[in-house]
Amino acid sequence: MGRELADAFAEARHVFEEVDDALGQKLSVLMFDGPEDELTLTENAQPALMAVSLAVVRVLEKQGGLDLATQAAFVAGHSLGEYSALAAAGTFSLADAARLLKLRGRSMQKAVPVGLGAMAALLGAEYEQAKDIAAAAAEGEVCEAANDNAPGQVVVSGHRTAVERAIKIAAEKGIKRAVMLPVSAPFHCALMQPAADAMAEALAGTAMAAPKAPLVANVIASRVTDPAEIRDLLVRQVTGTVRWREGVLYMKEQGVTGLVELGAGKVLSGLAKRIDKELTGSSVGTPADIEAFLKG
Structure with a gap:
């Protein structure tokens, strides 16, 4: 992950070096050479995915004159990607x-003992149906809609x-398909409260600036620019639903016609077309x- 970018662009190499220094860890070595099972641990995967996104952003800024303040109507990210979007928009330092x-x-990994939690994708279910x-299914336990990704693609946790x-x-309700997801913890549900508490403490001590472009936040599916409000929403996001489908529709209602996904993978750009064909x-x-x- 990220090796091609590092080989091709000095700006990308600088991003990976800065992340390594910040963490006191050679994360870039894990990203480039593995082992895969260590990279996919969520405490490594989350900063690694952010680093790839910011590497792309920095290259586009230096070589293409990208300026989010004038060229982007909004920034947004799915779950951990919200931090990537905010770093790109200058709210957080890299x-x-x-x-x-x-x-x-x-903190997310530690919040729930391994094997106690799970997540499942309900394919063919709409959001309200998945919530019901x-x-x-809860019966006194925790079971919540965690991700509303696209029409017919909702995840419970x-x-x-x-x-x-x-x-x-x-x-029993005729949902086309429901499958367990290969995840290490039940993200975006009430079981993540210990992680939310840890993030509240960490965010309280972190400098935050207003983003260069408004953030469309996961938990409210609407725009926000105030750093104090963003801080609160990031804490709520740990246990709350990622309302991605609604957030994308909100951006369209505000006049957005195209979304550009910066970083590893093509999942979100694919979801955009499923959410609205226009x-x-x-x-x-x-x-x-x-x-x-x-x-x-």
Whole structure:
């Protein structure tokens, strides 16, 4: 992850070096050479994904004159990507974003003993339907809608036994498919409260500036620019639903016609078209992508 960018661009190398220094860890070595099972630990994966996104941003800023303040109507990110978006928009320094995500990943992993929690994708379920299924499955345990990603793609999270009940209830209700996800913890549900508490403390001691472009926040699916409000929303996001579908529709209602995904993967740009066929979604994550974007 990120090696091609580091080989091609000095700006990317500088980002990876700064993240390594901030963490006191050679995260870049893990990113470039593995081992994969160590990189995928959430305390490593979260800052690593942010580093790749910011590497792309820095290259576009230096070589393409990218200026989010004048060229972006909004910034947004899915879950940990919200920190990437805020670092790109100048709310957090790169070093602070890396440290916060390292803590976020570690705290999320520690919040629930391994095996106690789970997440499942309800494919074919709409958000309100998924919330009803989760509520019926809870039976005194935690089971909540964690991610509203796109029409027909909602994720539930909570105690493993409750999530297993949700899968059975979904089948009974004719939901097309419900599958357990290979995750290390039940993210974005009430079981993550210890992690939310840790992030509240860390964010309280972190300098934050107003973003260069308004953030469309996960938990309210609307715009925000006030650093104090952003801080509160980031804490709420740890246990709250990622309302991605609604956030994308909000941006469209505000006149946005295209979304550009900066960093590893193409999931969000693909979701944009599923959420609204009138939207365009593109991804910029490799040297070839950057070259094409700059030419366009």
